[in-house]
Each structure stands twice: as C-alpha cells, then as structure tokens.
Amino acid sequence: MSSSEWQKSSYSASNNECVEVRAGIEAVELRESDEGDVVLRSDPAAFANLLRAIKARELDHHA
Numbered sequence: 001m002s003s004s005e006w007q008k009s010s011y012s013a014s015n016n017e018c019v020e021v022r023a024g025i026e027a028v029e030l031r032e033s034d035e036g037d038v039v040l041r042s043d044p045a046a047f048a049n050l051l052r053a054i055k056a057r058e059l060d061h062h063a
Helices: 044-055
Strands: 019-023 028-032 040-042
Touching: 040 044
Parallel strands: none
Antiparallel strands: 019 028, 028 040
16 A cells, blocks of 8 residues: 555544545555554545445435
C-alpha cells in the first residue's frame, strides 16, 4: 500500500471517533481511528461507486 497519510473525514468530531481514508495506486483503505489495525481495502472504482451511492442517499435504508 502507499505510504500516504491517513485523512480524517471532515464530518468527524474532534475526538477520535472518526473514519479515516488513504489512497494508493491499487487500493483505497478505510479504517476507524479507534480500531487502527482493522483496515478495509477496496479498489478505487468500487470506492468511487460507494461514495456515489452514499451521496445519492441510496444506502440510507441500511442505517
């Protein structure tokens, strides 16, 4: 994976309960700041589709 740094979501509170993301050439990685060793990896196209679905509120019924 890339050596890029983790970026915190702008929606996260000032405490450590946040989602962080970093992007590499072959994968995008997600983690929760309080569970730093648990990382979800996705290919960039699938991550872009997830973001599109979230922004379009297509997943709200799962909340």
